[in-house]
Amino acid sequence: MTTVSAERLAAIFVEAADTLVDDFDLIDFLHTLTERATSLVGAAATGLVMADELGRLEFMAASDENAKLLELFQLQNAEGPCLEAFTTAQPVINVDLGAAAGRWPHFAPRATSAGYQSVHAFPMRVRQHAIGALNVFGGTKGGDFTDTDISIMQALTDIATVGLLQERTIRQSEILTEQLQGALNSRISIEQAKGAVAQACGVSVDDAFTAIRRYARDHNRKLTDVAHAITTEPGLAGRILPH
Numbered sequence: 001m002t003t004v005s006a007e008r009l010a011a012i013f014v015e016a017a018d019t020l021v022d023d024f025d026l027i028d029f030l031h032t033l034t035e036r037a038t039s040l041v042g043a044a045a046t047g048l049v050m051a052d053e054l055g056r057l058e059f060m061a062a063s064d065e066n067a068k069l070l071e072l073f074q075l076q077n078a079e080g081p082c083l084e085a086f087t088t089a090q091p092v093i094n095v096d097l098g099a100a101a102g103r104w105p106h107f108a109p110r111a112t113s114a115g116y117q118s119v120h121a122f123p124m125r126v127r128q129h130a131i132g133a134l135n136v137f138g139g140t141k142g143g144d145f146t147d148t149d150i151s152i153m154q155a156l157t158d159i160a161t162v163g164l165l166q167e168r169t170i171r172q173s174e175i176l177t178e179q180l181q182g183a184l185n186s187r188i189s190i191e192q193a194k195g196a197v198a199q200a201c202g203v204s205v206d207d208a209f210t211a212i213r214r215y216a217r218d219h220n221r222k223l224t225d226v227a228h229a230i231t232t233e234p235g236l237a238g239r240i241l242p243h
Contacts, residue, residue, distance in 0.1 A: 009152070012036050016160040026164075026183045027190065028213065028223045030061035033160050037134060038063045040156065041149055044116055044139040047071035049082050050124065050132030050180055057086060058184050060132070065205050066114055067137060073110055074135075080107035081121035082133040089130040091154055092121040094145050111137070120145055122154050124161040131161065186224040193227035193237070200237040211240045 016033060034046040045067035049057045057075055062068035074080035081092040081104075097117055100108040111119060118138035123130040134157050138144070145153075190212075197208035216226040230237050 009040075012040060013156065013159055016156055016163055018163065025222050025224070026180070027061065027186060028216070029164075030183075031063075031213070033156075034061050034063040034067075034134070037136060037153065037156060041136065041145070041153060043136045045137045047082070047135040047137075048124075048132065049075065049086070049135070051086070051130075052184060053178070053181055057083065057132070058180075059187075060180075060183065065209075067135075070111055070114055070116075070137070071135065074107050077106040079104045080135075081119050082135045085121035085123045085133040086130045089123045089125050089128050091123065091150065092119070093150055095119050115139065118144070120150075120153070122157040124157055124164075126161060126165060186227070189224065189231055190227040193230040196230055196237040197240045201241045203241065208240075211242075214242075215240050 015036065030048055030050075034048050037043070038046040045063045047062040047067040047070065048060050049071060050060045052058050059068065059071045059075060062071055071082065074082055081095065085092050095103070095118060097108050097112045097119055100119075116137040116139065120136040120138070122134045122136070124132040124134065134153075136153065190209075193212055194205050194208045197203070197212060198205045201208065201211070203211070212226055212230070213223060215221075216223045219226070230240065
């Protein structure tokens with residue numbers, strides 16, 4: 001499935017590893033990772049979950065709102081490809097969701113009803129220990145990932161994981177879990193901001209989030225800071241979309 005040029009592939013891998021910047025934004029980084037993974041293999045959508053300080057998986061990012069809802073459903077029902085990849089620290093490849101009800105009785109029917117026909121999951125691992133998982137949903141029955149696709153996607157996931165760890169490994173890996181917990185807390189204001197902008201501007205939640213991210217970058221502000229401002233500054237939600 002992967003048809004991206006070598007130059008584009010190299011650029012994506014560099015982007016996934018480049019976390020050593022002064023204004024590193026974890027939430028934006030993870031959303032960018034899901035977007036790049038989706039486009040890299042022509043997938044329908046991608047979601048990402050990571051473990052908190054107690055080892056419990058939490059939703060962190062998705063390429064669109066449908067994938068986000070499915071990731072949350074997966075976690076609520078404690079079954080699905082991400083949980084399997086996280087638990088085993090091994091990838092889940094080329095699963096036909098239409099034939100997976102026996103494997104995931106709650107998740108598989110929900111995923112097919114959302115329009116997905118195949119799924120893959122790649123563990124975010126440090127050696128043999130997983131700290132999260134990347135879920136890749138396909139609209140094509142049967143999966144169709146080649147050996148090259150599998151190697152590229154696992155390599156991308158591994159590089160992103162190393163990038164996350166090196167960003168704070170100098171101060172020990174415990175700092176990463178603290179940062180992840182802070183990111184989980186910030187998701188509340190981000191979700192509130194998405195809803196506020198969607199309502200104020202009459203757009204979808206996905207378009208609202210895209211506008212918020214663009215606004216943050218255009219104004220050289222962190223995504224979480226802009227989200228907080230939207231929920232606290234009167235009228236800002238209606239000014240996020242360019243006119």
